[in-house]
Amino acid sequence: MTVAIHVERLSKTFKRYQPRRYRTLKESLINGEMFERRLSERVEAVKDLSFSVAPGETFGIIGRNGAGKSTLLKLLCGILKPTSGHIAVNGRVAALLSLGVGFHEQMSGRDNVFLNGLVLGLSPREVRARFDDIVTFAELEEFINAPVWTYSTGMRMRLAFSVAINVDPDILIIDEVLAVGDIAFTEKCLARMREFQARGKTMVLVTHEIASLTEWCRRALWLDQGRARVMGAPADVAQAYLSECSEAASISAIDAVA
Numbered sequence: 001m002t003v004a005i006h007v008e009r010l011s012k013t014f015k016r017y018q019p020r021r022y023r024t025l026k027e028s029l030i031n032g033e034m035f036e037r038r039l040s041e042r043v044e045a046v047k048d049l050s051f052s053v054a055p056g057e058t059f060g061i062i063g064r065n066g067a068g069k070s071t072l073l074k075l076l077c078g079i080l081k082p083t084s085g086h087i088a089v090n091g092r093v094a095a096l097l098s099l100g101v102g103f104h105e106q107m108s109g110r111d112n113v114f115l116n117g118l119v120l121g122l123s124p125r126e127v128r129a130r131f132d133d134i135v136t137f138a139e140l141e142e143f144i145n146a147p148v149w150t151y152s153t154g155m156r157m158r159l160a161f162s163v164a165i166n167v168d169p170d171i172l173i174i175d176e177v178l179a180v181g182d183i184a185f186t187e188k189c190l191a192r193m194r195e196f197q198a199r200g201k202t203m204v205l206v207t208h209e210i211a212s213l214t215e216w217c218r219r220a221l222w223l224d225q226g227r228a229r230v231m232g233a234p235a236d237v238a239q240a241y242l243s244e245c246s247e248a249a250s251i252s253a254i255d256a257v258a
């Protein structure tokens with residue numbers, strides 16, 4: 001196995017539909033249609049992206065809001081289909097995406113753990129064997145039979161992280177959600193991620209903290225309007241990104257003065 005993830009000329013375009021408006025009776029008699037047609041706008045969230053991640057590597061992604069980071073992660077774990085290009089993933093993937101994805105609100109925490117475990121490729125017996133560890137790590141012993149809609153954001157994050165790490169995937173994908181928990185829990189997550197890394201497993205991390213790029217990653221990608229702006233050593237990527245951010249900040253400061 002030479003690569004964990006290989007992405008080639010990957011693009012994803014969304015159509016953003018404008019809300020339709022009912023016509024008045026008179027308008028529809030004239031036009032013959034009840035709805036007014038509105039043009040839909042195309043959003044190129046990921047554009048012609050190519051890269052590989054080696055087994056055991058931690059690959060970091062930074063970029064502004066709307067740069068396409070979450071879209072890229074969803075493509076990597078198969079939640080979204082590419083508009084064009086190819087993705088090859090070797091090994092079992094577990095992902096911790098934006099909150100809410102992957103839980104069924106009406107179902108209990110317990111049933112969600114089982115469902116998620118099965119979706120991630122475990123057998124029912126394997127889920128049962130790991131169930132107590134998952135619940136204990138998430139600190140949800142008292143709430144595991146309650147429906148997920150009663151959970152706070154922090155509780156959801158704890159459960160989602162606990163499932164993802166305890167199914168022991170080959171590749172762990174994390175979308176800047178760790179900040180949601182309290183400090184003690186975040187520390188616990190980071191310790192498990194270090195352990196995962198030390199065992200030679202692969203991670204893809206989206207982060208908004210520049211420091212964690214250099215702290216965690218062997219390579220990094222700066223995603224800008226869906227395109228790869230800079231890819232390479234985390235320190236270089238971080239510096240390029242920071243210098244543009246400070247440029248943008250001084251331009252807006254000049255605008256404010258003008």
Ligand SMILES: Nc1ncnc2c1ncn2[C@@H]1O[C@H](COP(=O)(O)OP(=O)(O)O)[C@@H](O)[C@H]1O
Pocket residue numbers: 014015016043044045063064065066067068069070071072
């Ligand atoms: N399901 C969707 N339908 C339409 N547009 C979307 C959808 N998901 C994301 N987008 C758009 O794609 C772009 C990239 O979004 P996203 O991947 O969430 O960026 P990031 O995670 O870097 O903030 C944004 O312009 C966003 O509005």
Ligand SMILES: [Mg+2]
Pocket residue numbers: 069070071175
């Ligand atoms: Mg995002």
